[in-house]
Amino acid sequence: MPNPEDQKKKRRTVLEGFNNVPKLLEEARQAVDEVSMGVQDQGAEATAAATRGRKTGPKRQTALPRKTSAGLEGRQKKPSSSPVSQAKAKAPAIPPDTDTPARPLLGLGECGIRVKHAIPGRIRLRLHKMLHNDTLAEELPALLAAVPGVTAVEASTATGSLLITFNPGDMAAVKARQKLDGVMHRFFPRLDTESLVRRMLGE
Amino acid sequence: MGVVIAIVNNKGGVGKTTAACNLAHAMGLRDRRVLVVDLDPQCNATSLLLSKHPDRQHNLYELLADETRGTPISRFIYPSSYAGVFCLPNIPETASLEPELIFSSPNSLLRVRHHLRDYVLRHFDFVIIDTPPNLGTFVLCGLNTADFALVPVKAGSAFSVAGLLKAVRLINEVRIQDNKNLKFLRVLINCVDKRTLISRAFTEQLFRTFRENQVFRTSIPGNTAFEQAEAAGVTIFRYNPRAPGARAFRELAQELLDIFAGETLPAERPHHAQS
Numbered sequence: 001m002p003n004p005e006d007q008k009k010k011r012r013t014v015l016e017g018f019n020n021v022p023k024l025l026e027e028a029r030q031a032v033d034e035v036s037m038g039v040q041d042q043g044a045e046a047t048a049a050a051t052r053g054r055k056t057g058p059k060r061q062t063a064l065p066r067k068t069s070a071g072l073e074g075r076q077k078k079p080s081s082s083p084v085s086q087a088k089a090k091a092p093a094i095p096p097d098t099d100t101p102a103r104p105l106l107g108l109g110e111c112g113i114r115v116k117h118a119i120p121g122r123i124r125l126r127l128h129k130m131l132h133n134d135t136l137a138e139e140l141p142a143l144l145a146a147v148p149g150v151t152a153v154e155a156s157t158a159t160g161s162l163l164i165t166f167n168p169g170d171m172a173a174v175k176a177r178q179k180l181d182g183v184m185h186r187f188f189p190r191l192d193t194e195s196l197v198r199r200m201l202g203e
Numbered sequence: 204m205g206v207v208i209a210i211v212n213n214k215g216g217v218g219k220t221t222a223a224c225n226l227a228h229a230m231g232l233r234d235r236r237v238l239v240v241d242l243d244p245q246c247n248a249t250s251l252l253l254s255k256h257p258d259r260q261h262n263l264y265e266l267l268a269d270e271t272r273g274t275p276i277s278r279f280i281y282p283s284s285y286a287g288v289f290c291l292p293n294i295p296e297t298a299s300l301e302p303e304l305i306f307s308s309p310n311s312l313l314r315v316r317h318h319l320r321d322y323v324l325r326h327f328d329f330v331i332i333d334t335p336p337n338l339g340t341f342v343l344c345g346l347n348t349a350d351f352a353l354v355p356v357k358a359g360s361a362f363s364v365a366g367l368l369k370a371v372r373l374i375n376e377v378r379i380q381d382n383k384n385l386k387f388l389r390v391l392i393n394c395v396d397k398r399t400l401i402s403r404a405f406t407e408q409l410f411r412t413f414r415e416n417q418v419f420r421t422s423i424p425g426n427t428a429f430e431q432a433e434a435a436g437v438t439i440f441r442y443n444p445r446a447p448g449a450r451a452f453r454e455l456a457q458e459l460l461d462i463f464a465g466e467t468l469p470a471e472r473p474h475h476a477q478s
Contacts, residue, residue, distance in 0.1 A: 021405060024364040025412040031371040032417050035378060035387040112415045128415045132406045132422075160420075 105192035108199070113188070115199050116161070120168045123200050124161060129187070131160040136187060143183040148176040168201055205236075205323065206463060207330040208388060209349035211374070214366030215336030217357045218393040220247045221429055223333035225448075227252075228438040229456035231287030235328040238280060240291045240319070242345045243335040244298035252283040252290040254436045263293040266318045267300050267344070269311075276322045285438065289327070291319075297341075304340040309381065312340060316348040316382075329459075338373050346377040351388035356409070358392050358422070359401040388462075391455070392422035421455040424448060 108115065112128035130136045134157055141153035141162070149170025154163040170176055181193040197203075210219045220243065227237040241248040241263065253259065261279045265271050271279075280289050304311045323330045332345040346352060352374045356363040367390065378385045392409060396402040402425075409418060426448035432439045439449045 021361050021364060022408050022412065024361060024368060025408055028364060028368040028371055029412050029414075029417065031368055031375065032387050032390075032413070035371060035375045128420065129410075131410050131420065132403070133410060134403075134407065 106190045107192060107195050111188045111191045113191070113196075118199050118202065120200075120202050122163070122165050124163045127160045127162055129160070130155060130157060130162065132157055140183070140187060143186070144180075147179045147183060148173065150176075164200070166200065171197070171200055204325070205327045205329055206351060207320070207323070207332065207349045208351045208353050209332040209334060209342075209345040210353050210355065211334050211342055211346065211370045212354050212356065212363060212366045213336065213338050213369045214357070214360070214363045217336075217355045217360070217363045217366065218391075218423065219243075219336070219355055220251070220333050221433070222353075222355050222391060222393065222423070223331045224248055224251050225438050225440070225452045226456060226459070227288045227329070227331050228285045228440050229452045230329055230459070231285050232440065232453075233456055233460065234287065235460075236287050236289070236326065238289045238291060238323055238327045238330045239283075240315075240330060240332045240345075240348075241293040242315075242341045243333055244293060244295050244341070245335065246293045246295060248333045249290060249292040249294075251433070251436060251438065252285070252288065253281055253292055255284050256281050259292050262297075263291055263315075264297045264300065266291075266315055267297060267304065267311075269314055271318065276318060277326075285441070301340050304344075308340070312343045313347050313381065315344045320348060338369060342373070343377065346374060346385060347382050349382070350384055351386050353388045353391055355391040355393045358395040358409075358425075359399065359405045360394075387417070389416070390418045392418070394425040395422045396425045419455060419458060421451060421458050423451045423455070426451075 114126040116124040116126050118124070127136075130140070137155040137157045141155045144150055144153045144164060147166075149168075150164060150166045152163075152165040155161070171180075177193070177197055180197065184191050184193045184196065210223050212219060223239055227239045230237045239248055239252055259281060261274060263279075265274070266279065280291050282288075283290050319330075332349055334342045334345045352370070354367050354370050356367050371387065374385060374387055390409065390413060392406055394402075395406055406422060424447050426439075426446055428439055428443045428446035428448050432442035435442050439446055439452065443449060
């Protein structure tokens, strides 16, 4: 039987030796960006910007009506109209940060998320970012499981699949939405979480 | 109209020829007409695809030397033993043409394009150009002819990433100078061995670094069936269609078709030899 300590040591050595590869890859990606300049459509550029943003964590758009407590409270008080539209209407306009240009939120597809199947109480997503990404596959389900209303989360790095089982009634609550937004924001800084919630609730 | 894809990487052994032949066969199995242009004087793609057609009168040498003497381009293309897959063969003597191509550049680097492009775009859905493991004249000929460049990298190999970097820089130069329509298709991760830490870390890092539209979702596993198929002189689909490598190439073909969905609209199809 191999000694676990030796195995750990070996693992450390391998990963230390691997250190220059990320630099090379980053350089290669920048070169690819140069090639892509002017040959890809704007949609692709937007997707690219979103994907790139996941590392550097660009400042989230400040003028987000749905993020303000006023908007969310307002939505609760008047359930007759659409929660999203009402939240947007109620929210005070916050002037965008002058240092960072305003960047609009992106839809699911633009963030590399595809909805494979959705019924009330269960949604299966495909996350490109989670392919072969063990870290994300461990962290995201753990955080999602803590969202009120979420009953189970399963992730697969082989397919990038994320299966979320939830209680639709609980998920509609403001607290759950806020918590979900907080979790998704960590990994998808420009994702419009409301679009995900709408798909989850079949709205 | 079809699309022309050049498979390029400065590093050898990353799976350019394997990808070219197996991807072509996978496309052929999906009822697409695919032409493999063997620009590598090692002629491995030629011997894999045309092993049963040793009597080839015409080859790439004549095109590169500009010695076609009015022979129609269709005479240079031979059907392989796989349905829907054709090959424009090469011979080892082509290597000796390199000095001449350099001296008479830049026009000589566009010869393949001038001879081939119009014809192959009308008659094939996909044209895959297999290039040698360098960034020399043959690779330039290939990039000048292509619409897209695909760069395979070997999971775990830092040298292949260095090759990727050099290849991408060359692609950019070609795009600026001679072939403004050349685009970077995607990186293909090859030889993935999920059992090894270095391979897993490499794959994860690559997916993390590149954008979604810069790397193929499908990666090709390291599979002994590739070597066995190579030894048998056939593609992996003929050797063992159930091998993990064959499955991966099927998925890759589907992914490629998805990428080009709506773009590959084959024009009229005059009967071309046998299929």
